[in-house]
Amino acid sequence: MGKIYVANRQIVRPGDLLAEGEDVVAGEYTYREDNKVYSMILGLAEVDDGKVSVIPLEGTPLPKEGDTVIGLIVGVGITNWIVDIKGPYKAVLNANEALESFNPITDDLRKYLDVGDYIVAKIILFDRSRNPMLTIKGKGLGKITEGVVIDVKPSRVPRIIGKKRNMINMLTEMTGCTIIIGQNGRIWIRCPEKKMEDIVIRAIRKIEAEAHIPGLTERVRMFIEEEKRRAGL
Numbered sequence: 001m002g003k004i005y006v007a008n009r010q011i012v013r014p015g016d017l018l019a020e021g022e023d024v025v026a027g028e029y030t031y032r033e034d035n036k037v038y039s040m041i042l043g044l045a046e047v048d049d050g051k052v053s054v055i056p057l058e059g060t061p062l063p064k065e066g067d068t069v070i071g072l073i074v075g076v077g078i079t080n081w082i083v084d085i086k087g088p089y090k091a092v093l094n095a096n097e098a099l100e101s102f103n104p105i106t107d108d109l110r111k112y113l114d115v116g117d118y119i120v121a122k123i124i125l126f127d128r129s130r131n132p133m134l135t136i137k138g139k140g141l142g143k144i145t146e147g148v149v150i151d152v153k154p155s156r157v158p159r160i161i162g163k164k165r166n167m168i169n170m171l172t173e174m175t176g177c178t179i180i181i182g183q184n185g186r187i188w189i190r191c192p193e194k195k196m197e198d199i200v201i202r203a204i205r206k207i208e209a210e211a212h213i214p215g216l217t218e219r220v221r222m223f224i225e226e227e228k229r230r231a232g233l
Contacts, residue, residue, distance in 0.1 A: 008046060011043070012044070015038055017036055024037055025051035044088050063132045068140075073114060087132070091132040093119070093133075097136065119136055140180070166217060167207065
């Protein structure tokens with residue numbers, strides 16, 4: 001009888017012993033050596049019916065209570081929605097965290113949010129023993145109905161915001177766009193015109209690519225000025 005040494009969703013590192021025994025199935029991102037199963041990567045252990053796998057963590061943000069995130073609806077149930085928040089876990093938005101009054105007998109949740117819709121949400125509960133719980137009740141939260149959502153590397157989010165919000169403030173002041181940054185690495189951009197939207201997206205990509213280079217704020221400012229001039233804005 002094999003032995004499994006990790007709990008479900010326990011953080012593991014490369015080389016950590018996960019399990020041993022011939023009857024233990026070595027899943028994704030693991031390797032077997034001398035009848036023992038080890039983790040190949042930094043991630044979360046996943047144990048399922050005698051099989052042990054690892055979910056990659058690198059580049060994947062761990063959700064925290066209080067985070068504002070931009071989520072994509074990927075499933076609709078009778079009383080809740082399943083939401084992709086770019087993390088190792090799918091999140092759950094219960095109907096009572098989206099609607100003032102809800103009757104599962106008469107209300108079809110697809111009328112309010114359907115697969116493919118984006119939302120701005122807040123994580124209200126997450127303890128790693130179950131999926132993050134969301135709410136869209138509150139100022140600035142809810143369904144996204146206009147503009148564009150882009151994905152960025154979560155590790156670049158602090159740089160896009162900047163010290164004391166200097167970068168994001170500059171972006172909004174120079175372009176007149178509304179820019180909402182989810183801490184999960186999604187950004188919602190809403191601009192008065194398409195040309196300006198394109199400039200904002202390219203400015204954000206520039207920040208992503210050059211985040212490690214000093215003087216970035218000034219270079220981005222000059223980039224926006226030049227792009228606006230070229231676009232006749």
